[in-house]
Amino acid sequence: MTKTWNHQVVKEGNKSLVLDKIKNNSPISRAAVASQTGLNKGTVSSLVSDLLDDQLIYESGPGESSGGRRPVMLLFNDLAGYAIGIDIGVNYLLGVLTDLSGNIQLKKECSFKNLSYEEIREKMFSTIDSLIASAPESPHGVVGIGVGVPGVVDKSGEILLAPNLKWRNLDLKSVLEEKYGLPVIIENEANAGAYGEKRFGAGQECENIIYVSAGIGIGVGLILNGSLYKGSNGFSGELGHMTIQVNGPKCRCGNEGCWELYASEQALLDTAVQSGLFASTDEELDLPHLIQLAESGNEEAIALFKKSGDYLGVGINNIVNTFNPQQVVIGNRMASAKNWLSESLNERVANQALWFQQNDLIIGFSELDTLPTALGVAAFTIENFLSVRMQPQQAIFS
Amino acid sequence: MTKTWNHQVVKEGNKSLVLDKIKNNSPISRAAVASQTGLNKGTVSSLVSDLLDDQLIYESGPGESSGGRRPVMLLFNDLAGYAIGIDIGVNYLLGVLTDLSGNIQLKKECSFKNLSYEEIREKMFSTIDSLIASAPESPHGVVGIGVGVPGVVDKSGEILLAPNLKWRNLDLKSVLEEKYGLPVIIENEANAGAYGEKRFGAGQECENIIYVSAGIGIGVGLILNGSLYKGSNGFSGELGHMTIQVNGPKCRCGNEGCWELYASEQALLDTAVQSGLFASTDEELDLPHLIQLAESGNEEAIALFKKSGDYLGVGINNIVNTFNPQQVVIGNRMASAKNWLSESLNERVANQALWFQQNDLIIGFSELDTLPTALGVAAFTIENFLSVRMQPQQAIFS
DNA sequence: AAAACTTTGTTTAGCCACTAGACGAACATG
DNA sequence: CATGTTCGTCTAGTGGCTAAACAAAGTTTT
Numbered sequence: 001m002t003k004t005w006n007h008q009v010v011k012e013g014n015k016s017l018v019l020d021k022i023k024n025n026s027p028i029s030r031a032a033v034a035s036q037t038g039l040n041k042g043t044v045s046s047l048v049s050d051l052l053d054d055q056l057i058y059e060s061g062p063g064e065s066s067g068g069r070r071p072v073m074l075l076f077n078d079l080a081g082y083a084i085g086i087d088i089g090v091n092y093l094l095g096v097l098t099d100l101s102g103n104i105q106l107k108k109e110c111s112f113k114n115l116s117y118e119e120i121r122e123k124m125f126s127t128i129d130s131l132i133a134s135a136p137e138s139p140h141g142v143v144g145i146g147v148g149v150p151g152v153v154d155k156s157g158e159i160l161l162a163p164n165l166k167w168r169n170l171d172l173k174s175v176l177e178e179k180y181g182l183p184v185i186i187e188n189e190a191n192a193g194a195y196g197e198k199r200f201g202a203g204q205e206c207e208n209i210i211y212v213s214a215g216i217g218i219g220v221g222l223i224l225n226g227s228l229y230k231g232s233n234g235f236s237g238e239l240g241h242m243t244i245q246v247n248g249p250k251c252r253c254g255n256e257g258c259w260e261l262y263a264s265e266q267a268l269l270d271t272a273v274q275s276g277l278f279a280s281t282d283e284e285l286d287l288p289h290l291i292q293l294a295e296s297g298n299e300e301a302i303a304l305f306k307k308s309g310d311y312l313g314v315g316i317n318n319i320v321n322t323f324n325p326q327q328v329v330i331g332n333r334m335a336s337a338k339n340w341l342s343e344s345l346n347e348r349v350a351n352q353a354l355w356f357q358q359n360d361l362i363i364g365f366s367e368l369d370t371l372p373t374a375l376g377v378a379a380f381t382i383e384n385f386l387s388v389r390m391q392p393q394q395a396i397f398s
Numbered sequence: 399m400t401k402t403w404n405h406q407v408v409k410e411g412n413k414s415l416v417l418d419k420i421k422n423n424s425p426i427s428r429a430a431v432a433s434q435t436g437l438n439k440g441t442v443s444s445l446v447s448d449l450l451d452d453q454l455i456y457e458s459g460p461g462e463s464s465g466g467r468r469p470v471m472l473l474f475n476d477l478a479g480y481a482i483g484i485d486i487g488v489n490y491l492l493g494v495l496t497d498l499s500g501n502i503q504l505k506k507e508c509s510f511k512n513l514s515y516e517e518i519r520e521k522m523f524s525t526i527d528s529l530i531a532s533a534p535e536s537p538h539g540v541v542g543i544g545v546g547v548p549g550v551v552d553k554s555g556e557i558l559l560a561p562n563l564k565w566r567n568l569d570l571k572s573v574l575e576e577k578y579g580l581p582v583i584i585e586n587e588a589n590a591g592a593y594g595e596k597r598f599g600a601g602q603e604c605e606n607i608i609y610v611s612a613g614i615g616i617g618v619g620l621i622l623n624g625s626l627y628k629g630s631n632g633f634s635g636e637l638g639h640m641t642i643q644v645n646g647p648k649c650r651c652g653n654e655g656c657w658e659l660y661a662s663e664q665a666l667l668d669t670a671v672q673s674g675l676f677a678s679t680d681e682e683l684d685l686p687h688l689i690q691l692a693e694s695g696n697e698e699a700i701a702l703f704k705k706s707g708d709y710l711g712v713g714i715n716n717i718v719n720t721f722n723p724q725q726v727v728i729g730n731r732m733a734s735a736k737n738w739l740s741e742s743l744n745e746r747v748a749n750q751a752l753w754f755q756q757n758d759l760i761i762g763f764s765e766l767d768t769l770p771t772a773l774g775v776a777a778f779t780i781e782n783f784l785s786v787r788m789q790p791q792q793a794i795f796s
Numbered sequence: 797a798a799a800a801c802t803t804t805g806t807t808t809a810g811c812c813a814c815t816a817g818a819c820g821a822a823c824a825t826g
Numbered sequence: 827c828a829t830g831t832t833c834g835t836c837t838a839g840t841g842g843c844t845a846a847a848c849a850a851a852g853t854t855t856t
Contacts, residue, residue, distance in 0.1 A: 002415060002435055002436070003436075004411075004412060004415065004435060004436050004437050004814095005407070005408040005411035005412050005415075005813095005814090005832065006408060006813085006814060006841095007405075007408070007411075007813080007814065007840085007841050007843090008401070008841085008842095010403040010404060010405070010407070010408055010841095010842065010843080011403075011409070011841085011842060011843095013402075013403035014402060014403050017402065029803095029804075029805090030804075030805060031803070031804055031805075034805095036805090037400055038400070038401075038402050038788070039402050039843085039844095040843065040844050040845075041804085041805070041844095041845095042805090042806075042807075042808095042843080042844075042845085042846095043842075043843055043844075044805090045805060045806065045807095046806095046842085046843090047807095053567060062852095064802095065803075065851085065852055065853070066803070066852095067801085067802050067852080067853055067854080068801085068802035068803025068804065068851075068852055068853070068855095069519075069802075069803050069804045069805080069851040069853095070803085070804080070851070071803080071804060071805085072804080091822080127768065150685065152747075152754060160830060162755060163755065175829055178808065205632065206630075207627060208630050220720075224622060224627055225623075225627065228621065228624055230603075230722075231606060231721055231722025231723065232605065232606050232722050232723060232724045232758065233722055233754075233758070234642060235722035235752075235754055235755055236720065236721055236722040237720065238719040238720070238722075238752055238755070239716075239719060239720055240677065241719050241752060242715075242716040242719055242855090243642055243643065243712050243715060243716055244641055244643075244719065244749075245642075245644050246642050246643050246645050246660070246709070246712055253752055254749065254750055254752070255715065255750040255751070255752075256752075260851045264646070268578060278784055282806085292425040296756070306704035311644070314641050314644055314850095317640075317641060317653065318637075318640045318641055318716075320637065320658055321637060321639050322618075322634065322636070322637055322640065322720065323627075323629055323634055324628075324629025324630050324631055324632070324634040324636075325629065325630060326630045327820095352641075352652055352653040353640070353650075354633075354639060354651055354653075356550060356558060356559065356631075356633055357633055357636070359631070360630065360631070373832090384575070385802085395805085402843095403842060403843095404812090404842085404844085405811085405812050405813050405814085405842080405843070406812090406813090408812095408814080408856070409812085409813060409814090410815065412813090412814090427832095427833075427834090428833075428834060429832070429833055429834075432834095437814085437815095438814065438815050438816075438837075439815095439816095439833085439835085440814080440815075440816085440817095440834090440835075440837095441813075441814055441815075443836095444813085444814095444835095460822090460823095463822085463829085463831090463832075464824095464825055464832070465823080465825085465830085465832065466823055466824070466830080466831035466832025466833065467821065467822040467823050467824095467831080467832050467833040468822065468823060468833080468836080469832080469834085470833080470834080520852060546854095572825065592842095629849050659850085699824055701832065746839060749827095779803075
């Protein structure tokens with residue numbers, strides 16, 4: 001039975017419209033909302049009254065008159081509730097508590113190495129516990145938990161495979177839902193990052209954004225026509241395993257010549273070892289040190305980054321030719337080497353991407369530091385909460 | 399000003415729902431439509447009456463009783479109007495006249511070589527003229543013209559570039575609209591083919607279909623979440639110029655190691671010349687002859703196809719990893735070599751695509767022969783017509 | 797300062813499409 | 827023929843939207 005259209009759907013849609021308008025243009029008067037959305041003044045008044053009842057918005061003092069009665073300004077009530085976003089990395093766990101606009105209220109981070117699933121889960125529990133405990137009193141409280149994982153998540157939210165964590169077939173969603181009694185969203189780290197970039201990054205107006213999460217491996221999140229594209233089973237964006245060299249070196253995925261064998265952090269570190277920049281047993285074998293080397297003028301390190309940037313460009317060319325996006329954002333750990341990658345990357349793209357693709361195309365690095373994923377899952381949670389709140393609330397009998 | 403929701407939108411949506419139900423499940427009674435869509439019986443009756451007035455559906459005799467009053471069966475009125483679909487190829491022009499279900503009523507085809515834009519345009523005019531002339535009398539007549547071109551079409555319908563036709567910046571849409579006074583849709587050949595496959599091909603239930611148009615070049619049409627993804631400016635799907643060999647041979651596009659240098663018809667013919675199968679001046683240097691050679695047991699020809707299939711597989715792996723589609727359909731001229739390509743293609747995919755991508759994944763060749771593009775643009779035209787017809791019709795004053 | 801005009805937000809009346817349920821028509825069954 | 831079932835229409839009622847009137851609260855003009 002397909003979804004039919006009725007009065008409730010209409011109201012839901014318009015309420016959403018009004019709330020969005022207020023969120024994005026606050027402070028704004030009812031009259032302005034009406035004229036800008038095309039809705040009738042009366043309709044807006046009625047919907048606004050609903051939203052006020054739900055404490056999702058509030059009235060501030062009167063605004064400036066423009067030659068008549070002074071308007072009552074409406075504002076989105078950021079603090080009507082809070083969301084939790086967790087980013088599980090291969091060797092870190094990052095948790096944020098955000099308000100309903102995605103502003104970070106609190107950030108908790110910890111690093112680790114080679115922990116088991118159970119150990120990481122406990123760390124996550126304690127992070128969530130303390131974030132919930134520190135959430136201020138609010139009408140709606142903590143509205144949900146979002147978790148980003150470096151692995152493959154199917155449509156039901158089950159983690160099928162997270163190779164770098166050695167996780168397989170884990171139903172983390174149910175675990176969290178049962179423990180906290182809150183809505184839980186589990187999402188691939190790159191998908192979440194893409195959404196984080198769309199909502200809080202540079203291109204909030206863009207409808208088509210490709211987020212390249214370049215870390216130990218490479219994953220890609222696709223925002224197409226304004227929303228996340230997940231594929232038939234939720235496995236889209238495995239572009240790290242796109243072949244860029246036919247019959248190239250073997251990848252652990254079974255394929256050959258995969259992009260991430262050339263452009264990932266792992267690839268960079270491997271070539272650094274090969275070129276003798278580090279001993280393979282070297283304790284300091286990591287990206288920050290390599291960046292330090294480049295900054296101190298080490299020619300060899302600079303050349304390595306240049307090569308990496310070039311390879312990044314190759315894959316991004318493919319992305320551009322495939323999606324014709326408005327924006328490509330490179331995030332995750334490799335983004336910290338922005339200064340050393342961008343020249344060769346841009347050169348590769350400028351020289352080799354189809355000319356007509358290059359109009360209005362922005363290629364850049366994430367400015368959200370390590371946060372896109374955590375912010376992205378928090379944003380999913382918030383969006384989910386708000387969409388539920390747009391629906392008519394059944395009366396509560398006591 | 400964003401689009402608001404009101405009862406007109408509701409009616410439009412429900413009318414569409416009812417029409418779709420009738421189209422896909424005919425013959426069907428009002429009662430069945432109501433119970434299957436979830437709409438109220440009265441609502442369905444009223445909407446059906448509208449559709450009857452518009453002659454988009456008709457009543458047939460009473461159906462089988464299931465223990466009560468016999469139902470009046472409703473059917474979609476295929477013949478309420480006709481659409482024209484034109485497929486402009488590099489050396490052919492194919493025109494079809496279809497009914498509103500996409501059934502072909504008439505097909506006109508002509509071949510040519512090295513014609514100018516003006517000459518091809520004239521051929522198109524005469525094709526369209528004769529198709530229109532032969533359309534039977536019907537309530538809505540010819541409802542529009544769709545044209546598929548082997549080139550880049552921007553969102554406004556202007557043809558920016560069709561390299562193999564040597565076309566640039568042509569506003570064919572306006573030309574046709576003015577001449578015929580009908581709605582005109584211009585679409586890239588691969589995009590149209592993708593839609594044709596979705597509507598009339600094997601995977602009509604699939605939401606995510608990738609159509610690989612492998613001819614002289616390679617273009618790709620993307621059906622994502624059930625509708626065509628065109629990118630920010632309409633340039634998506636240029637996967638023929640995806641790099642599969644870093645620092646590989648130069649392509650005329652400016653890039654290196656492009657997929658179509660390995661897996662297109664052109665690539666196949668070029669290697670055939672190189673291997674001495676044809677003299678470079680040979681008149682018979684074309685795909686059908688190469689297929690003939692393979693069929694007559696020529697080992698060298700068979701090996702060439704095998705290699706092509708392998709390279710096709712490389713790109714399709716990338717597609718699968720990117721989109722996690724339900725179906726990949728290979729169409730255009732290379733599809734005629736299906737028997738000689740599929741083995742090595744399937745092997746490449748089976749061995750090297752990520753295992754979890756391979757569940758529920760269908761990779762196959764088009765069964766629509768040369769028609770997907772023409773059928774696709776006709777389908778666009780029909781869909782456009784029907785969506786306009788769902789809107790309330792203003793009274794006509796005389 | 798009074799009058800006139802503007803702008804804001806609420807209220808009222810009316811409209812439209814949907815729903816629920818009554819109802820008659822048309823058929824099957826015993 | 828009586829009864830039960832299914833189909834399709836019809837009627838009353840509901841909910842949300844629109845247009846327009848209106849009250850409230852300003853500014854501008856005289």
